[in-house]
Amino acid sequence: xxxxxxxxxxxxxxxxxxxxxxxxxxxxxxxxxxxxxxxxxxxxxxxxxxxxxxxxxxxxxxxxxxxxxxxxxxxxxxxxxxxxxxxxxxxxxxxxxxxxxxxxxxxxxxxxxxxxxxxxxxxxxxxxxxxxxxxxxxxxxxxxxxxxxxxxxxxxxxxxxxxxxxxxxxxxxxxxxxxxxxxxxxxxxxxxxxxxxxxxxxxxxxxxxxxxxxxxxxxxxxxxxxxxxxxxxxxxxxxxxxxxxxxxxxxxxx
Amino acid sequence: xxxxxxxxxxxxxxxxxxxxxxxxxxxxxxxxxxxxxxxxxxxxxxxxxxxxxxxxxxxxxxxxxxxxxxxxxxxxxxxxxxxxxxxxxxxxxxxxxxxxxxxxxxxxxxxxxxxxxxxxxxxxxxxxxxxxxxxxxxxxxxxxxxxxxxxxxxxxxxxxxxxxxxxxxxxxxxxxxxxxxxxxxxxxxxxxxxxxxxxxxxxxxxxxxxxxxxxxxxxxxxxxxxxxxxxxxxxxxxxxxxxxxxxxxxxxxxxxxxxxxxxxxxxxxxxxxxxxxxxxxxxxxxxxxxxxxxxxxxxxxxxxxxxxxxxxxxxxxxxxxxxxxxxxxxxxxxxxxxxxxxxxxxxxxxxxxxxxxxxxxxxxxxxxxxxxxxxxxxxxxxxxxxxxxxxxxxxxxxxxxxxxxxxxxxxxxxxxxxxxxxxxxxxxxxxxxxxxxxxxxxxxxxxxxxxxxxxxxxxxxxxxxxxxxxxxxxxxxxxxxxxxxxxxxxxxxxxxxxxxxxxxxxxxxxxxxxxxxxxxxxxxxxxxxxxxxxxxxxxxxxxxxxxxxxxxxxxxxxxxxxxxxxxxxxxxxxxxxxxxxxxxxxx
Numbered sequence: 001x002x003x004x005x006x007x008x009x010x011x012x013x014x015x016x017x018x019x020x021x022x023x024x025x026x027x028x029x030x031x032x033x034x035x036x037x038x039x040x041x042x043x044x045x046x047x048x049x050x051x052x053x054x055x056x057x058x059x060x061x062x063x064x065x066x067x068x069x070x071x072x073x074x075x076x077x078x079x080x081x082x083x084x085x086x087x088x089x090x091x092x093x094x095x096x097x098x099x100x101x102x103x104x105x106x107x108x109x110x111x112x113x114x115x116x117x118x119x120x121x122x123x124x125x126x127x128x129x130x131x132x133x134x135x136x137x138x139x140x141x142x143x144x145x146x147x148x149x150x151x152x153x154x155x156x157x158x159x160x161x162x163x164x165x166x167x168x169x170x171x172x173x174x175x176x177x178x179x180x181x182x183x184x185x186x187x188x189x190x191x192x193x194x195x196x197x198x199x200x201x202x203x204x205x206x207x208x209x210x211x212x213x214x215x216x217x218x219x220x221x222x223x224x225x226x227x228x229x230x231x232x233x234x235x236x237x238x239x240x241x242x243x244x245x246x247x248x249x250x251x252x253x254x
Numbered sequence: 255x256x257x258x259x260x261x262x263x264x265x266x267x268x269x270x271x272x273x274x275x276x277x278x279x280x281x282x283x284x285x286x287x288x289x290x291x292x293x294x295x296x297x298x299x300x301x302x303x304x305x306x307x308x309x310x311x312x313x314x315x316x317x318x319x320x321x322x323x324x325x326x327x328x329x330x331x332x333x334x335x336x337x338x339x340x341x342x343x344x345x346x347x348x349x350x351x352x353x354x355x356x357x358x359x360x361x362x363x364x365x366x367x368x369x370x371x372x373x374x375x376x377x378x379x380x381x382x383x384x385x386x387x388x389x390x391x392x393x394x395x396x397x398x399x400x401x402x403x404x405x406x407x408x409x410x411x412x413x414x415x416x417x418x419x420x421x422x423x424x425x426x427x428x429x430x431x432x433x434x435x436x437x438x439x440x441x442x443x444x445x446x447x448x449x450x451x452x453x454x455x456x457x458x459x460x461x462x463x464x465x466x467x468x469x470x471x472x473x474x475x476x477x478x479x480x481x482x483x484x485x486x487x488x489x490x491x492x493x494x495x496x497x498x499x500x501x502x503x504x505x506x507x508x509x510x511x512x513x514x515x516x517x518x519x520x521x522x523x524x525x526x527x528x529x530x531x532x533x534x535x536x537x538x539x540x541x542x543x544x545x546x547x548x549x550x551x552x553x554x555x556x557x558x559x560x561x562x563x564x565x566x567x568x569x570x571x572x573x574x575x576x577x578x579x580x581x582x583x584x585x586x587x588x589x590x591x592x593x594x595x596x597x598x599x600x601x602x603x604x605x606x607x608x609x610x611x612x613x614x615x616x617x618x619x620x621x622x623x624x625x626x627x628x629x630x631x632x633x634x635x636x637x638x639x640x641x642x643x644x645x646x647x648x649x650x651x652x653x654x655x656x657x658x659x660x661x662x663x664x665x666x667x668x669x670x671x672x673x674x675x676x677x678x679x680x681x682x683x684x685x686x687x688x689x690x691x692x693x694x695x696x697x698x699x700x701x702x703x704x705x706x707x708x709x710x711x712x713x714x715x716x717x718x719x720x721x722x723x724x725x726x727x728x729x730x731x732x733x734x735x736x737x738x739x740x741x742x743x744x745x746x747x748x749x750x751x752x753x754x755x756x757x758x759x760x761x762x763x764x765x766x767x768x769x770x771x772x773x774x775x776x777x778x779x780x781x782x783x784x785x786x787x788x789x790x791x792x793x794x795x796x797x798x799x800x801x802x803x804x805x806x807x808x809x810x811x812x813x814x815x816x817x818x819x820x821x822x823x824x825x826x827x828x829x830x831x832x833x834x835x836x837x838x839x840x841x
Contacts, residue, residue, distance in 0.1 A: 023388070030392035034400075037411070040334035042276070043404065089384065096347070096385040107342060111334045126264065126276035127333045128407040135399035189383035193376040196354045196387045197362050 018069060022093055024142075025062040029101050031140030032059055034133065036108045040115040041127040049117065050150040051137035052108060053158050058141060059101050060165065066094050067176060074180050085187075091180065092187045095173075102169045109162050117155040267314060267328055272403045277314060277328040284324045299324055307428035308338055312414030318422050330407075336415040338429070344419045347382060350375040352416055354390030359409075367423050485530055489523060497523065497652035512650060515539040522649040529637060532629040536561075548641040549632060556593035557624050557632070560586045564621035568614050579612035587620070597623045 032055045038048060073079070073087050115124060138145060151157070267277035280302070288298035302322035305311050306329070313320070314328040322329070353372045357364055364372060376383060397405055421427040488494045501507045512521050520540050528535040528544075535541040542558075549555040563582045570578060586595050587605060597605075601619050608616040636642055 026385075026388050027392045027396075030389055031396045033393060034396045034408075037333055037335045037408065092381055093385045093388070096382050097389075100347070100389070103342075103345075107335060107340070110340055114334065125331050125334060127411065128267075128274045128276040128330050129333070129404045130275060131401040131404040133400065136396050139396055139399050185381050187381040189380050191384050191387045193373065193383075194357065194362060196358050196390050 018066075018073075018090055021062065021066050021069065022090060022097070025059065025066055025094070025097050028055060028059040028062060028140045029097050029104075031055055031136050032101060033104050034136045035140075036104045036111070038129060038133050039108055039111045041125050041129050043127075043129040043131060043133060045132070046117060046150070046152065046154055047148050048133055049112070049155045049158055050148050051133060051140075053150070053154070053161070055137055055140045056105065056162070056165065060169065063094075063098050063101065063169070063172070067172065070094055071176070071180055074182065088182050089187045089190070091182045092184045095176065095184065098169065098173060098176075102166065102173065105162065105166050105169065109159060109166065112155060112159050112162070118153055265328070267330075269406065272406060274403045274407055277330050278311075279326045279328055280323045281325055283311070283322060283329065295324070304428070307418070309415060309418035309428075310337060312410070312417075314410065317410075317414060318417055318425065320417065320425070320428070330410070332414060333411055336411055338418070346375060346379065347386065349416065349420055350379055350382075350386045351390045351393065352412060354386055355394050356413075358390065358394050365422070371420065489527055495654075497521075498654050512652070516543065519648055519650050520645070521652050522646075523652060525646050525649045532625075532633045535633065535636075544641065544645050545632075545636055548636045548639050551639075551641065552632070552635070554632065556586065556595050557628050559593060560595045561621060561624050561628070564617045564624075567617060572614075575614060576612055579609055579616060582617065583609055595620075595624060596627075 032052070035048060035052050035055060039052070070087065070091055074084075074091060079087070115122075134145075263278065263282045264275065265277050265279065267274045283302050284295060284298045287293070287301055288295055291298070291301075293301075299322055302311075302324075303320075306313060306322050307320045309320075310332055311322075311329045312332055313323075314330060316327070349371070353364065353368055353375065356368065357372070379386065397408060400408065418427070419429060421429075491500065496509055498508050498512070499506050501509050511517075513524060516539055524538065524540065528538060528541045535545055546555060546558055549558050560582070563578070563586070567575060567578045567582065583606075585591055586593055587597075587602065588594075597620050601623050605617060605620045
């Protein structure tokens, strides 16, 4: 994906492969969080539960893959100091991602239990979110369109699986703590404060017209949206002028 | 609340381009809550505000102020992920990610407090910062995958969540609930810990110590408490009027000057206090001096000297301890010492042994012995001695000082002649309950000024007091300085008035209001004509609940206002201890 490449380029990381994997994990974790936030609200549905499940599984796969890679790298005693520092940094990235994932998994379990779907009347909170989360899930799974093939009782079945998976992730994290001796606080960040502002500029083609948050900031949307409208209006106006000019010329000449 | 039929009416929020459903107005929420729980509108509003403050509902306009406005301002329900109900810990990592996202959206223009938080987090979460940045970007992009209305809702939700959990400065957070305890005291330990031998050992130790603890029957301890309160009641500045007047209230420091630690002539109250117990006598420097004088006359001053030396050792500096101990030994304990004290052999043994390695409390046993000796023997003799009687006689009679004119607080006499009739003594004191006295006192200045002539008849009722006070007066050249321009006789007469006034007023303050329930104390039936005459005056004046009389500075205003307030409602105030004092007075 083009975004991945430009990211790795901007961070100047030498080990592109690890970073891509971590980046993928990061992406999936972010999408998973979005999906979990939608749980229990009016955009909840069977599909959402399935999306959660798939995203989760993918995240776990990535986590395991990352872990094996990174532990292998860190256990290697013959690496240079710089390399080691770098791997430690990646390790911290990895553990933070997995922590976030685990927290979200636990939360999704609780909310999932509180808001069952297979009941005569669903009691979902009317949060104002009504759209589906397909696109987010698609982004997480790196596919164009999501396919939904799960049964109708996915919400209950999935919860049990979720419990076991949470236990697995817990265990994995414990093992990680034991095997790899990395002091997370010793890692120094490469990004400085405000670094997030930089690379979004290149990505922000779709962010023309900043989202307005409620009515307090109507100006930004207005500007954004009416900017386009102004352009259109201008075009139409000039078009009309041209036609009027041509007609007038013809009338004069006739 | 969300039921389409019986819930809060749901509306759509219209932004410039998008419309987002599921918005509710404040007034609808209030109405629904009031209806559902059958409570009135203000309570419903309060309840709604709590919901908003905790983050279950968030405002769409004015998002920083988490309160429910009962008008058309819009609110929305928060998604379960952001509810506080599950009590998920609020992570700083999440907050950092949120701030980073906000930074992206606002293109670097964060609010001031957010910027500060951001910098702080950057500093101390530095090791995770790469992760935070990455995650923020990814979440931002993932958010953009959703449709526009959902994006707006999502941003609103998240922002509302963080307003609740990281409140902007100057706002009150509902999440402030005080300290967390590490251990829940209500949780039973047994369930948690395993029953190891160690656990049982602890239980055994605890129960053994419980058995060994000295126990006192509650009847005994309560009796002791009652006795203590009865004895010290009149000396307590909170329960009784401070004589001559409370410096904190009247700005008159006579009380402090009279009661200086080493004053030449103590006050009568102080002397009375010495008679309560030996400890009191010793604790008061003036008392101790008096006792020392007595012992000197009896040629047994070494006991007190030894006791004082021991105190000095206990409370003194650590460096001089050794020398002091040696000095004491040489002076008091050694054989043939100049001031040898008489303690029994066993104690002497212990002390001498202890002096080999002196510490602060090495002389404790001997000191206690001597203390007991003095208490059992010398103290009794002291109280009967001419020294003490002389001091008692000379003791200053405390009187209420006439107050500074603009602060009309106290008038009236008090005398604490311990040798005189105790009935009279307790009477004015018992009448000096805080609330009635404040009522009475505040009014007596005016009554003072107007009832000059009335002093006559009453003074005949209290010849003993008047005479005694007069005689005391004449013996007392160093009268309190702040006695104002009122003449002596007037003061005495008023003083005689005052006790009767107090007596009659002490039961209820309704005397002032309607002149109805005058309940004079049994000891003074003669006082009745007085209150009636004065009651009229009081009817005008003292028609204010005593609570507001505590601050005499306001008495000026109240004197002006009281004619008006007389028409207002009057409360009957009954002091809970008044029944006790009434019995005390009558008994």
